[in-house]
Structure formats: structure tokens, C-alpha cells
Amino acid sequence: MDWADFGVDLHLELDAAGGRRSGLERALRAAIRDGRLPPSARLPATRALAAELGMARGTVSAAYDQLVAEGWLVARVGAGTEVSPLRRPAPPGPAPVPAPAPPRYDLRPGSPDVGAxxxxxxxxxxxxxxxxxxxxxxxxxxxxxxxxxxxxxxxxxxxxxxxxxxxxxxxxxxxxxxxxxxxxxxxxxxxxxxxxxxxxxxxxxxxxxxxxxxxxxxxxxxxxxxxxxxxxxxxxxxxxxxxxxxxxxxxxxxxxxxxxxxxxxxxxxxxxxxxxxxxxxxxxxxxxxxxxxxxxxxxxxxxxxxxxxxxxxxxxxxxxxxxxxxxxxxxxxxxxxxxxxxxxxxxxxxxxxxxxxxxxRQVRTVRRRYRQRRDLLLDRLGRRAAVGGVSAGLHATVALPPGGPTEAEVLAGAAARGLALTGLDAHRHHPGAGPPGLVVGYATPPSHAYPAALDELATVLRAAASRR
Structure with a gap:
């Protein structure tokens, strides 16, 4: 049998110290541990692997049997030998830091509604x-x-x-x-x-x-x-x-x-x-x-x-x-x-x-969709905030009162409510050199979540106004 018939390409670093069988066992454990042999991956037949590695078939069979007994592999009659589906590679190095949870609502600019x-x-x-x-x-x-x-x-x-x-x-x-x-x-x-x-x-x-x-x-x-x-x-x-x-x-x-x-x-x-x-x-x-x-x-x-x-x-x-x-x-x-x-x-x-x-046709379709979103933004915020840049595009600006709260405080309040926003100050060549404001992207949220996202934004702006 040719290596191309094995069902999986596999590079094994064999260390003969302690015997060829032990070296093969260690190499297979390492391949499973670091993910090169993922869960449920099919291993080569013992005859084929023995021929490829220049080992006796009995040595390969014994190594497989040992790893089956340890729970690394699973042998099924008529289906060959596979990596146990319960085995997962160990994470490299220190335990990874979990990624921060995504916001409930995302009104950051720069992205369209990918659902469209x-x-x-x-x-x-x-x-x-x-x-x-x-x-x-x-x-x-x-x-x-x-x-x-x-x-x-x-x-x-x-x-x-x-x-x-x-x-x-x-x-x-x-x-x-x-x-x-x-x-x-x-x-x-x-x-x-x-x-x-x-x-x-x-x-x-x-x-x-x-x-x-x-x-x-x-x-x-x-x-x-x-x-x-x-x-x-x-x-x-x-x-x-x-x-x-x-x-x-x-x-x-x-x-x-x-x-x-x-x-x-x-x-x-x-x-x-x-x-x-x-x-x-x-x-x-x-x-x-x-x-x-x-x-x-x-x-x-x-x-x-x-x-x-x-x-x-x-x-x-x-x-x-x-x-x-x-x-x-x-x-x-x-x-x-x-x-x-x-x-x-x-x-x-x-x-x-x-x-x-x-x-x-696509441009006309999404233009209508984004206009409806723009209009809803103005309907929800237009009476309580100075909204600008609404004649075109996928985002608008909301001016913040110069007497406070600061842009950073508003963004922190939004984040606490699970709402992702972007400040105007972050776009300036020299932060702090202009009036505070928000850049609100109204294209990103999926359609079902957009009204609730605007409600959260209105709540954040009301809270900001009450702290002045």
C-alpha cells in the first residue's frame, strides 16, 4: 500500500530511545496532543505504517494496542483505528486568556449589514x-x-x-x-x-x-x-x-x-x-x-x-x-x-x-434598507441629540454637550450596557483637539437587533444628559 492510501498524511518524529515500539507510542501521543492528529482522524493500517517506517507489523500493532488501552485511540472492527473523539490537543504554553464577550449591540461604523x-x-x-x-x-x-x-x-x-x-x-x-x-x-x-x-x-x-x-x-x-x-x-x-x-x-x-x-x-x-x-x-x-x-x-x-x-x-x-x-x-x-x-x-x-x-439591483436594495435605518435613527434620536452626516452613507455623528460628560465617560457607559460605539476623538490626528462626539454606524446590526440597539443608544444619551 502506498502512503497516499493511508487516509491521513502524518509526519512522525521517532525517538528510538527505549525501543522502537516505545518511540512510536511517544510520537503518536505527541501528534495527538499537539493536534496534528485531530479527534476521529483515521490512522494508517498497521501493515502500511510498518512498511513506511521499516518496522515489524507486530511492533506497530503493539503500539496501537497500548494507545487503545490508554484511551488515545479507538479500534473498530471493519473501520480501522482512529484517534479517540474525546481527545483534544493541549493548548500551547500558558492557559489562553478567554476572548472578551462580544457586545450585545454593535453600532460601530465601518461595516455593512453582512446579512444583506x-x-x-x-x-x-x-x-x-x-x-x-x-x-x-x-x-x-x-x-x-x-x-x-x-x-x-x-x-x-x-x-x-x-x-x-x-x-x-x-x-x-x-x-x-x-x-x-x-x-x-x-x-x-x-x-x-x-x-x-x-x-x-x-x-x-x-x-x-x-x-x-x-x-x-x-x-x-x-x-x-x-x-x-x-x-x-x-x-x-x-x-x-x-x-x-x-x-x-x-x-x-x-x-x-x-x-x-x-x-x-x-x-x-x-x-x-x-x-x-x-x-x-x-x-x-x-x-x-x-x-x-x-x-x-x-x-x-x-x-x-x-x-x-x-x-x-x-x-x-x-x-x-x-x-x-x-x-x-x-x-x-x-x-x-x-x-x-x-x-x-x-x-x-x-x-x-x-x-x-x-x-x-443590489445597490438599490441595500440603499433602501440603509435609508430606512437612517430614518429610524433620526426618529429615535433626532429630538434629543444633534445628529449629523445623515444625507448619505452608513453612519452618522452625534454631538455631545461641551459641558460633559466626556466622550470617554459616554463610551464607558455604553459598554456597561453591552453597546459598542466609537468616539469622534479617536479619529483626530491630535486627540482632544475638537468637540466631543460619537460616530454611530447604523449598518452593522442585524435587522432584528437594530431597534433595540437604538433604544440602548437613546438610554445612554439620556443618562449622559442627566449627568451634566
Whole structure:
């Protein structure tokens, strides 16, 4: 019998000290103890293992019998020998610290309602895509991504977001973070490592830039969005790029004023700089038609980043970069040396979903769902709290009174009630430099839990107001 017929691949470190049988017993106990042989795993037949290890069959049989007697193994007539189903590997090192219990209600921003993932439509799209994909699709391919998806994205982004592009200028990535890594790498290598990033903004993204050798400078945000008039002067005089969220600023929720959009692209032209447009939830506008992408007004100055994380789900790991012509080759080269290419099956399925208009239907479905959630948030909180940033997106802000309690006290009170929230201060480049507030994500909770989560939030805010 060949080792391939054993039913389980197994590496055994045999120590002959004390005899070959004892060494085999110790090796099998160690494999079971550390989990390499899990519960109910089938062991090789004694004849086969003896041949593989160069032992007498009787030696292997005796070792098996001893471990059966000790309870490590179970022998069944006609079914061979298996690891006892009651055996569990011992945890390595000190006893692990139990993970903290998840909150009862999660109103943190950044995640969609994953229960809205269109399972049936995705399965149909995947089947169609796999049925028609050429065999070459499963080999190494273009770092830019599959041509089917880049072509589908060029059409969709043009009609839905006002993006001006063609498939040759699109690079598919494994998410917004990888897109930011690629752009930071290219700017750093070109001698432009300083990036202006919105303040407040997502701290994780700032850390991504720093870890790639970039230098982060704060670009202040007010009620008209990023203060783009500050670019090109003072501390922001020599930045090579400005990273912005024009459609729905994260986390304040404001939309970039038209005059500032114009100033932003004008600065990029004059300074030979780059605008990085993070369109993370641009499809979700509730008070009017979604605001078009800045990229459509200046395609040679803007690198547009979109993602399927909010419309479908972050687990797909699919996003896209729409690049100025001069950046296509440098970004492709950086992508080639980062991970060669993004996985293919998801790309093919998404391309099919877009061309069959299933993606449009999904966007409309979840847009209605999130608008209903936004409306319920306003209904429950609008009379007792200053709620902002509600014209679009998947989150809102709640201002806290300047006289206290502090943001930290409110967050602690929420945690005590099993409610997870995020504070505005955590998003600032310099904590404490702005008014206190909460960032409330209304997409994360499952539908059945959302009303109760809002009730808890209202209770927390009432308690905060009573302590003033």
C-alpha cells in the first residue's frame, strides 16, 4: 500500500530511545496532543505504517494496542483505528486568556449589514462566470486584474459615479488598504512621500501610509468638508497627494463643497500632485442623486478608489483603482511585486453581476434598507441629540454637550450596557483637539437587533444628559 492510501498524511518524529515500539507510542501521543492528529482522524493500517517506517507489523500493532488501552485511540472492527473523539490537543504554553464577550449591540461604523449579501445572485453569477471563463483565467494573469471586470467597471463607474476611464487605467486590488499601499509606495519612490489626510479621519489609514514610508500631515475638515484651500501653503506646501472622502467625509459625514472640489483639483494641477479620492460609500445618497466623483472633473489629477466592501461585503476583498495615465505602469509594477494579482473567481463573478445588472439591483436594495435605518435613527434620536452626516452613507455623528460628560465617560457607559460605539476623538490626528462626539454606524446590526440597539443608544444619551 502506498502512503497516499493511508487516509491521513502524518509526519512522525521517532525517538528510538527505549525501543522502537516505545518511540512510536511517544510520537503518536505527541501528534495527538499537539493536534496534528485531530479527534476521529483515521490512522494508517498497521501493515502500511510498518512498511513506511521499516518496522515489524507486530511492533506497530503493539503500539496501537497500548494507545487503545490508554484511551488515545479507538479500534473498530471493519473501520480501522482512529484517534479517540474525546481527545483534544493541549493548548500551547500558558492557559489562553478567554476572548472578551462580544457586545450585545454593535453600532460601530465601518461595516455593512453582512446579512444583506446577495447569496443567490452571487451563486448564479459565479456559475455563469465559471462556465464561460477560459482555462487561462486560472493561471497567472495581468496584475491589473481580469479584463472582464475592468471592462464592466469602466461602464458601471461611468454611468453610476461619473468616472471617466477605460479598462486599461483600472487596477483591481484586494481592498482600499492595498490601493492606499500601492499609491503610497509609488509616491514615496517618486520622492513625494508627504500625504495630506483629512482630520478627523480613519487612524488605521494613517498608519498604513506611515508603514509604507509615507509622511502624514493633517488636512482640517469643517462643515464644508476638507479645507482644500490650505493645500500648497504652510505645512502642506510640499505634499505629493491629498487623500479625501468627498462624497461623504469619514467620519463627519459632510459633503465636500463644490468650490472646494474645484480648489482641490486646481491645486493638484498646479502642484503636479495627486488627489486620492476614497469613494467608500458614494452609492448611498438619500436626499438626492448621489454626488458624482471628483475624478470625473479631473481624470489626470485624481486616483479614484472604489470598493465592493459596503455594497456587497468586505470578505470579497475586491476594490478598484482608476488611475491617471502616468501612474498606471508604476502602480502595476508595485502590484506585481506585492502579490502579483488579485484572486480571479471573485473578479469573474463580480464582472457577471455588474453586466447582468444584478449589482445595480443590489445597490438599490441595500440603499433602501440603509435609508430606512437612517430614518429610524433620526426618529429615535433626532429630538434629543444633534445628529449629523445623515444625507448619505452608513453612519452618522452625534454631538455631545461641551459641558460633559466626556466622550470617554459616554463610551464607558455604553459598554456597561453591552453597546459598542466609537468616539469622534479617536479619529483626530491630535486627540482632544475638537468637540466631543460619537460616530454611530447604523449598518452593522442585524435587522432584528437594530431597534433595540437604538433604544440602548437613546438610554445612554439620556443618562449622559442627566449627568451634566
Amino acid at each position: 449579501f446577495p447569496v443567490a445572485a452571487w451563486l448564479r453569477a459565479t456559475r455563469r462566470a465559471l462556465a464561460t471563463a477560459p482555462a487561462t483565467a486560472y493561471g497567472y494573469g495581468d496584475p491589473r486584474g481580469r479584463p472582464e471586470l475592468r471592462e464592466a467597471l469602466a461602464g458601471y463607474l461611468g454611468r453610476a459615479r461619473g468616472v471617466l476611464t477605460d479598462p486599461e487605467r483600472i487596477v483591481v486590488t484586494t481592498g482600499y488598504v492595498q490601493a492606499l499601499v500601492l499609491l503610497t509606495t509609488v509616491l514615496r519612490d517618486a520622492g513625494r512621500p508627504a500625504l495630506a489626510m483629512e482630520d478627523p479621519g480613519l487612524p488605521f489609514h494613517r498608519e498604513v501610509v506611515r508603514r509604507q514610508g509615507g509622511r502624514v500631515l493633517p488636512l482640517p475638515v469643517d462643515d464644508q468638508g476638507a479645507r482644500t484651500g490650505l493645500l500648497g501653503a504652510g505645512d502642506l506646501a510640499d505634499v505629493g497627494a491629498a487623500v479625501v472622502t468627498p462624497a461623504h467625509q469619514y467620519p463627519t459625514g459632510v459633503t465636500l463643497h463644490p468650490a472646494r472640489r474645484h480648489a482641490l483639483t486646481g491645486w493638484a494641477r498646479d502642484a503636479d500632485a495627486l488627489v486620492v479620492e476614497d469613494d467608500y460609500d458614494g452609492e448611498f445618497r438619500y436626499d438626492r442623486q448621489p454626488v458624482g466623483a471628483v475624478q470625473g472633473t479631473a481624470p489626470e489629477q485624481v486616483a479614484y478608489v472604489g470598493t465592493a466592501a459596503k455594497t456587497l461585503g468586505p470578505a470579497l476583498r475586491l476594490a478598484w483603482l482608476v488611475l491617471p495615465a502616468r501612474l498606471v505602469e508604476p502602480v502595476v509594477e508595485a502590484k506585481r511585486h506585492l502579490d502579483v494579482q488579485t484572486e480571479v473567481v471573485g473578479q469573474l463573478a463580480l464582472a457577471d453581476l455588474i453586466t447582468s445588472h444584478g449589482y445595480d
